[in-house]
Every structure is written in structure tokens, then in C-alpha cells.
Amino acid sequence: MSPFGPRPPRAHASVDNLRTHLLDGARTAPHRPAVIQAAPGGGLETVTYGELAARTDRCADALDDLGLDVGDRVVIESDTSADAVATLLACATLGLPFVPVSPGLPDERLRAVIDGAGPALYLQAEDGRRTGIPEPVGTGRFGPHGPTLERAPAPRGPRRRRTVTPVDTAYIIFTSGTTGRPKGVTMSHRGVVSFLRGVQASGFLTPRDRVASTAPLQFDFALFDIGFALGHGAALVPVPRDRLSWPRRFLSFLRETGATQIDAVPSLWRPVLRHEPGMLAELGESGTVRGVLFSGEAFPPAELRHLQKLLPGADFINLYGPTEVMAISVTRLPNPLPAGAERLSIGTAVPGAEMTLIGPDGRIVDEPGRIGEIHVRSTSLFSGYWNDPQTTAAALVPDPLDRASGRLVLKTGDLASHGPDGDLYFHGRADSQVQIRGNRVELGEVEGRIAAFPGITGAVAAVLPHQDGEPRLHVFVTPAPGSPAPDPKEIAAFVRAALPAYMVPHHLHPVDAFPLTPNGKVDRAALSALVPS
Numbered sequence: 001m002s003p004f005g006p007r008p009p010r011a012h013a014s015v016d017n018l019r020t021h022l023l024d025g026a027r028t029a030p031h032r033p034a035v036i037q038a039a040p041g042g043g044l045e046t047v048t049y050g051e052l053a054a055r056t057d058r059c060a061d062a063l064d065d066l067g068l069d070v071g072d073r074v075v076i077e078s079d080t081s082a083d084a085v086a087t088l089l090a091c092a093t094l095g096l097p098f099v100p101v102s103p104g105l106p107d108e109r110l111r112a113v114i115d116g117a118g119p120a121l122y123l124q125a126e127d128g129r130r131t132g133i134p135e136p137v138g139t140g141r142f143g144p145h146g147p148t149l150e151r152a153p154a155p156r157g158p159r160r161r162r163t164v165t166p167v168d169t170a171y172i173i174f175t176s177g178t179t180g181r182p183k184g185v186t187m188s189h190r191g192v193v194s195f196l197r198g199v200q201a202s203g204f205l206t207p208r209d210r211v212a213s214t215a216p217l218q219f220d221f222a223l224f225d226i227g228f229a230l231g232h233g234a235a236l237v238p239v240p241r242d243r244l245s246w247p248r249r250f251l252s253f254l255r256e257t258g259a260t261q262i263d264a265v266p267s268l269w270r271p272v273l274r275h276e277p278g279m280l281a282e283l284g285e286s287g288t289v290r291g292v293l294f295s296g297e298a299f300p301p302a303e304l305r306h307l308q309k310l311l312p313g314a315d316f317i318n319l320y321g322p323t324e325v326m327a328i329s330v331t332r333l334p335n336p337l338p339a340g341a342e343r344l345s346i347g348t349a350v351p352g353a354e355m356t357l358i359g360p361d362g363r364i365v366d367e368p369g370r371i372g373e374i375h376v377r378s379t380s381l382f383s384g385y386w387n388d389p390q391t392t393a394a395a396l397v398p399d400p401l402d403r404a405s406g407r408l409v410l411k412t413g414d415l416a417s418h419g420p421d422g423d424l425y426f427h428g429r430a431d432s433q434v435q436i437r438g439n440r441v442e443l444g445e446v447e448g449r450i451a452a453f454p455g456i457t458g459a460v461a462a463v464l465p466h467q468d469g470e471p472r473l474h475v476f477v478t479p480a481p482g483s484p485a486p487d488p489k490e491i492a493a494f495v496r497a498a499l500p501a502y503m504v505p506h507h508l509h510p511v512d513a514f515p516l517t518p519n520g521k522v523d524r525a526a527l528s529a530l531v532p533s
């Protein structure tokens, strides 16, 4: 008996709970590899499903002994690892919402997350270096033997909840809200499990797969990778951060671990394509890579074609969706992409969800080619932004096609159109639509055209202010190594041959690499700093 009264019963196996859903493999095949990771002393180590379940329960018992109650938040600071997975599944077991943050997060951002989430406990990996966690938050570290407490959490008082239900919060992802104050995307067990179940319907993985995960744990892409791999009884292969920063080291890690599936944001491939196409081709020839899954931003078609050429045997899967529903669609793209395709399909929603295009007049947009804003009906809708009902009400709106029902849908802020095949095609964010001399410019179209220019491996466009008040179209390009600096006049002629004159960039900036956000996407807000003064 715990000193805090009777332990609340854990989630019943018949109801949606992230731990129950992901450790099913431990019941059916405990000896199979769940996590294959870099070992502290070098080399690789494998943690089986049986071992992962044992570590999860050891951690859950220790957390339970602290008297934490359903709903008490736990910040987990770590890279993806078997122990991080065991710790977040232990939280799921007890109904403790986990708040994942990555070790690279600056102190003041972590402070803002802690102010926002009001956690009972902060845990970091045993080799973590963070200090200065403010009182009254409890602190500790976790390792293969469970958590070790450094500072006890503030006294919790009598337990208020007796069980964990599917509508309880599984995790809170703090995204850098545009206003600078981080928004806490609050996701229930039912939400995350229903999306993972929807993806499983596509049957992309088998238990023999090994899923290389490259996203930081604070990004729900990493949580997806954990759910994607474990939900199929496959193995998760977390790629260490110091392997990600060098293309050769990244590719050799993929080969050493026998990764069969590589999950990454499109921008992660840019330096690999630019600096190590030969080594990538060797990996392709080895035949071990069966799939490349990408998400988070549009994959520029020219770069995707280059990757497909080097990994001819692989499936290319475009996973689309905002963190507010975890994601929505998983679409296998043709390999190779049809010539001339300038826009990638984001397909149709997974079972259990539906994407509908709504026009500015609030009516459905369903004729091919017409652009509308994606609205989502889904069981994976988030519960709301943590402690922010106003921002929540702007995102979770009454279903414009069924107002009387009281049902809410997610207004994504993303634009799309129906292709002739019925699939949806992504047209960018509503708030990133730009006007040049009164004409609506889709930056992706300009970027796609310029990235197809010989000797250019990547292009990012931005409309930036100009002292005469008339904003100008800038384009930043990464030239292929060894190729001459592109001639702005040739680029302009190349663009003019395919696009309207107002889409011809005023300024061309060759750069070594594009600025990236902490989650690895192109950081468009940071581009203006690259313009030579």
C-alpha cells in the first residue's frame, strides 16, 4: 500500500491508453527488439519489448510512490531512448501527462514551459546537464533502473482521481507560438491512439522493420516514431544528435543499425543529398531501406526526385498534419514522382478522420483545383491549448457544415485543393500567402521552379520589406558543391519561362545552408537575417 492511500487502478486493457497500445508487443513477443540504440560506451545495444515493459513498470511504481495523481504533469528532458520511452510510458500508465523537452532547449524556454505547465516533477536522463529547475517542482533523473529523486515534489494532498480514462491527457507539446508565448498542445490518450491506429490501417510496417527516428523528443514527430514502431511490434532506432549533424555519420549509423525505414523532416536530407550522394546511393543499393517517411514541411519536388533516384527501391511516404491532431494523412507517393509534378499529394485522411476544404464564405470547396482551408473532423483532435481557452476557441471551431451538431473541428490554417484523383494537394499556410504588386504568390511555386535550375540543390523564397515600402521577392539558394555561383539573370529568365513576371525574384542569395528551427524545418522567420546589409 502506498503511503498516499490506495493506488489508483491503472488503465483497463480494453480502453485507449498510450502504454497499453504500445506495449502490446511485450505480451505477444517479449524477446523481439523494441529499441536499438547507440550504447553509452560505443557500439549498439538492444532493449527487447519484455525489458522495455519491465523498465516501464519499475518507473511507474517509483512515480506512484511519490503520490502523483492523474493529471499531475511530468517534464521529461531527453533525446529519444529506451529509458525515455519507458519513462513516458510509465507516465501514461498512471495518467501523468508528460511534457517532452529536448536537452538543447535554452534555459529560458524551459522556464517558460515550466511556468506554463506547472509540473509536479521534472526528470532528465541520467547524463543530463540541466540545473536550476525552480521550486516547488520536484526533480530527478531516470536510467535503466528507473527514476532517482533529487528533490521531492511539493506535497500533493489526498488523491482526487481514481482511474485513468482515454480522455485524460497523454502529453502536452509546447510549440513556439507565433506570439512568443509557447502554446501547449494538449493531447488525450484517445487522440494519439486513434491517429496511430489510423496509420496502422495502411500496413506500412512489419515487426521486422527498424524505424530510424531523427526528430527531437519535444517534436511530436518523435512521439509518432515511437508509436509507429512500437505499435507495429517493430524496432525503434533513435539516431543520436551527434550522428545527425554529419551526413557521413548519419548514413553510416543507418547502415550499422540496419534501419529499414527512415523518418525525417525534408530539410534533414538537403545536406545529405548535397554532400554525400554517393554514400546515399550505396545505402540504396544495399536494399535495406524499404521506406522514407517525411513530414513537417513540403518536400521540394526537385530534391525529392534526387532522393528517389538514390533510393530507387524505397517507398516515399508523405505524412501531413498539425500537432493539434498529431497528424492527419499518410500518403505513399509515386516513385519516381511524375515529371512536372510541382506539388505533392497529401492524400486523404487516415481512417477515423476526414479533411474538408472550406472557402472564405464558410462553404465546402470540392471542385478540383479550387483552394480552400483544410478543416479536420477526427477522434485525434487535441483537447485544447493548455490553459488558453481563447486560442483554443480560434482553432477548435463549430463544424461549418454541421453547426447544429455542436461538434468541433480543427481549423488548420493550411490551404489545399482537390486534384483530379480526389487527393488533396498542399498549397501552403494561409498566413504565408504573400502578395507581390497585388498578385497572390505561392512561394512554393517559385521555390520549385528555381530548385529545378541546373546546379541548384535547394531554394527558399521570402517576401521581405524594402525601404521604398514595396516588399520584394527574395530567393535563397544552395548551389551544388563545385558548381559556379548562379547568375541572377539566368535564374530570372528560367523563372520567366514558366511563371508570371511578378514571380521573378528581385534578389538572389546563394547560401551554404538554410536556417533551421529546433525541430529541423526551414526557419523562414530567420531568412531576412541572411540578406547582406
Ligand SMILES: Nc1ncnc2c1ncn2[C@@H]1O[C@H](COS(=O)(=O)NC(=O)C[C@H](N)c2ccccc2)[C@@H](O)[C@H]1O
Binding pocket: 175, 220, 221, 222, 224, 225, 294, 295, 296, 297, 298, 299, 318, 319, 320, 321, 322, 323, 324, 326, 327, 346, 412, 414, 426, 428, 429
Ligand atoms: N507533409 C507536409 N507537407 C507540407 N506541410 C506540412 C506537412 N506536414 C506538416 N506540414 C506543415 O506543418 C504544420 C504543422 O506543424 S506542427 O504543428 O509543428 N507539426 C508538425 O509539423 C509535425 C506533425 N504534427 C507530425 C506529427 C506526427 C508525425 C510527423 C509529423 C502543418 O499545419 C503544415 O503547415
